[in-house]
Amino acid sequence: MTHLSTSCESRSRLAGLKRMRPALPLLIILVFVWAQLAAIPCEAPTVDEQAHLTRGLVWLRTGDLRLYIGHPPLINALAALPLLPDARIRLPFEEPAWQARDWIEFPISIFWKSRNPALTMFAAGRIMIVLLGALLLAVVCRLGTDVGGPWLGLAAMGLAALDPNLRAHARLVTTDVGAALTLTLTVWLWRRWRLHPRPALTVAVGLALGLAIASKYTAALFVLPLVLAVLFAWRLNPRTLTRTAGALATAGLTTWALYGFELRPMFGLPFPVPLATYWEEFVWTSATLRFPSYLLGSVSRQGSFAYFPVALLAKTPLPLLGLAVAGLAVWLRRGWRSEVVLWLPPLAFLAVAVMARVNIGYRHLLPILPLLYLAGAWALGRLWSRASAGRWAAGGLLAWLALNTLLIYPRDLTFFNEAVGGPDNGWRVLVDSNLDWGQDLDELAAFVREREIGSIYVSYFGSVPIGSFPVAEYPIPARPLPPRPAPGWQQLFPAPGWYAISVTHLMGVASLTDPDTFAFFRHRRPEAVLGRTIYVYRVPAETGAVAVCANPPPSLGEADVRRIFGSALTRLILFDCSRGLPLPRGLAWYLLRGEQAALIRPALKRLGAQLVYDEPHRSDPAYAYSLYRLEDAAGRAARYAAARPAAATFGGLATLLGHRYTRVLAPGRPAQVETVWRIEAALPEPVSFFLHLAAPDGFPLVVSDGLNTPFDVLQPGDGLIQFHPLGEYPAERPPGAQFRTGLYALGGAQARYRLPSGEDFVSFPLP
Structure with missing residues (x-):
């Protein structure tokens, strides 16, 4: 009787879940949208947002696409739609930056110099991206339902909604989530088209692919794998070629229509070319938009093949990663032929991203995440089907993922998994848009206000021009540091005062010309870390002797040493570090260059000297400076x-x-x-x-x-x-x-x- 009663209760619960199932996707989307909207005020404008909004708004109002930012304009225009009817917004076309096609300075003029409602504009654009993120969840759910039934679709949707990486970018005005949405829509329709090649679906897949190509240049990486997938399924024959050509022609016409059927010469060609602006910006992007990257403590201008694999392993939540890998392995082993359209495009996309070594951020992998959600959902379903032990395992993994979400919200952008020590250690692995994109400027403003700081040196990795001129929305008494012009800046020995440095700049990347610009601060303990992205330091006023190794050469001249150390220098001692070192009374600094450091480094370490500056990224190590600080140098002699x-x-x-x-x-x-x-x-x-x-x-x-x-x-x-x-x-x-x-x-x-x-x-x- 007891067994019968338990069985009846289980069936009753399952029946209740089935009755609720149609409402669950809507509930997930509503909770997702609510959480995203609530998080918008918590993040200051990030690095790329004002350029994207400016490009979209200018295009909607004038049809002019002169501001090249490295992406097609579709998602920019969608984000800027709420701004179109706002009569308060003035576009300062009289600014020289507009004539110069300056995609950095012209947005600064719009948002921070023209008295436009900047924060309201950002919020409106972000709301549009939140809606695109909600649509992405819906498409993932529908794709999962087609693949494995409604419960698989619901599980895939739930995994997507709990992923902090997707949430982080699904409320920022960039093209990343828009591209992921249009590509996932394309894959869903392409899969249906492969199974049911009707003319209506031929048009639909072409429209979706055209929207994807107009969203982000990297969307084109899906085209060849998608074509190969249908050719593999249908065999090569005239009908197959006709269908495929029809879909690709529709995609091309869709993209061309979004550019107003533009037809003009380009690159000096004597004949007009369709989509000339699209191709010109693509070439400009390929030639100019390559930045130094940071990975595991190293800065590279060539990029690394390991970047995206490490990013996936470090930033993807471990329960999601484990489920996805397990599900994908079994799935591909059992049904790789039947679902080639699902796995081939994202895996080909990942392979090209790895080989291209354009190492900007995890966000560039968003188009492959729906595959992870589907594979993870499939693995969850397999676990759930294995009676109580499997259900406990599935529930535990979901609880772990939900806990990741609760602990990181609303700082989703800073998420790193437990394998690398969590968010607090993320800077050791990756920076830039993986961690620090300028989102914590409000915290810096609050810190300055609470501490009553009258002046602070700021190197901010963000779009707000802090330090260049006063910004009413962020009243920070900032003095500029690199990469902005900073007269009098001495990176080897900064002046006394307060400093606030974004961790991306601290690690030496973004637009800094010298990766060791802030090496002095990498050896100091910060006074505070704001939102895991802005490091605040206080450099005290100190005086002491400066001992400069003069032999073996090269070394700084006496005039340069006095200029760098200024009033902090009380004695200047030139010495031969191949024959030892002096220990002056009181505080002393030892300035060394190249191989000089190796000669006396063991002695300095034994004395307890602190390395306060070095140049590990100097191309020629013979010219790399290092600076050691030693308190009570003479007093340590006897103990040595x-x-x-x-x-x-x-x-x-x-x-x-x-x-x-x-x-x-x-x-x-x-x-x-x-x-x-x-x-x-x-x-x-x-x-x-x-x-x-x-x-x-x-x-x-x-x-x-x-x-x-x-x-x-x-x-x-x-x-x-x-x-x-x-x-x-x-x-x-x-x-x-x-x-x-x-x-x-x-x-x-x-x-x-x-x-x-x-x-x-x-x-x-x-x-």
Whole structure:
């Protein structure tokens, strides 16, 4: 009876779910739209949005497409539709930027110089993109229903709605979601056309493909795989060729119609060409829009084959990724022939994206995501069909994905999965539109207001021209940093004050000419991290000595050093870093270049010096600067030595604090000993610190003398580490041989300075 009762209850629940099923897609779309609309005010205008809105609005009002931004105009126009009847919006065509076709400065004039309602304009455009995102969910649901029934369609739709990457871009004014929508619509209709090749569907697939091609240039990558899919299904014959040609002709006419059936010469050709603007912008995009990319801490101007695979693995939620991979593997193994139209275009798209190495962001992979949702939904269905254990697994994966969604919302753009440490570690893997697209400017404005900061240096990766001129919507007392013109900026040693730097610029990409522009800050702990994208620092005013390695060359000249460090510099010390380093009293900075750093880096690390600037991306490492900071440099001298003798002061001028071996003293191998000193009084004449490997009778077997710093630069209280390279350590040494060290005057008879005991050296045994 109990079993019968349980069975009846299960059937009752299933019947209830079936009755609710028709309403569930609408419910998912409504919740999705509500969440997207609620998140719009939480994000400032991102990098590309104002260019897209400007292009669309100008085209709708004038039909002029002179502002090339690297994409066809269809989605731009759809986003700008709500702005068309707004009489408040003025387009400043008198601006030089319009005549110059400047797609960066002219949008700045529209949104931030012309007193237009900028934030209202962005909100209106974003609402249109939200609606396109909702349509994408509906098409995914319909495609899934055709493939595997209503429950598979509903599951695919649910996975899409829970994906933070799709949600992030389904409320920003770009072409990414629009292209994903039109391509998914094309695949859905193409699949139906493959099964039922009716004339009406021939026209429908052509219209959909034409809309996709007019949405984004990369949509053309779907054309050949789609054609191959139907040729594979129908076989090659005249009827197949006629159908395919009809669909492609309809697509071409659709795109041409959106360009007003434009027909004119281009590239100096003597005859008119259809879609001339489309082709000219495509060539311009291919030739100019290539930016440096960042991947796993490295900056590249050539791009990387690993970029998109890493992006997929790092940013796709793990439960979705696991379901999609499992579902796709089984699906392709069992039915790859019957569903070739579903998997071939997105996988071909991914392959071309990887090989092209145009590494801008995960958003360029949005057209392949519907395949992941379908495969993931199929895997969920398989799990659900395996009784209680499978249902628990399916429920757990869905709960995990939902938890990802709840924890990241509304900062969906910053999502990274647990495999790379989550959103807080995303900057270690990717930046740009994968993490930081300028969306957290409101948080910077609030931070400045709460801290009552009167002036702050800003390098902002976004479309709002912070630092160039006052922007009423974002009252930030900003002073510009690169990539905007920044007179007086010193990247090696920035001036004291507050700094706010977008993490994309911090990592050295976007429009920066030097990837190490903000290397100084990469070695500092920020005062605050705003929204995971804007790092705020406070550089205190400090003064100290600057020690510059002058040998081996090259090194900065004295005038350049004084210009860079300004009032922070109290002493300038030039030294030979092949023979050691000075340890001035108080705070000291060590400025090194190229191979110089390798000579004294071990000593600086042992002293506890902090690396505060380096140039890992310098094309020629011989010219790469590094800067170390060392507090109480002279006070650390005594602790540096491994062996410390009793106090031994020579001539009242210098005290030996100890010695250490930096290379193993092995016969036939290069050897080096370091002696550590403290200067007790101003040196009255040039001197040399000696180290001799001496026989018992004092005869020098190996000699290493020198002074790494000019004698008249050293001051009482300074420390000194002197390197004594010994060449090849002798294989044969007489019994009782030992090291002797001291100092002597270089002039005249080169008299040695003596200890109070009368000795002119201190000896210590061989190790």
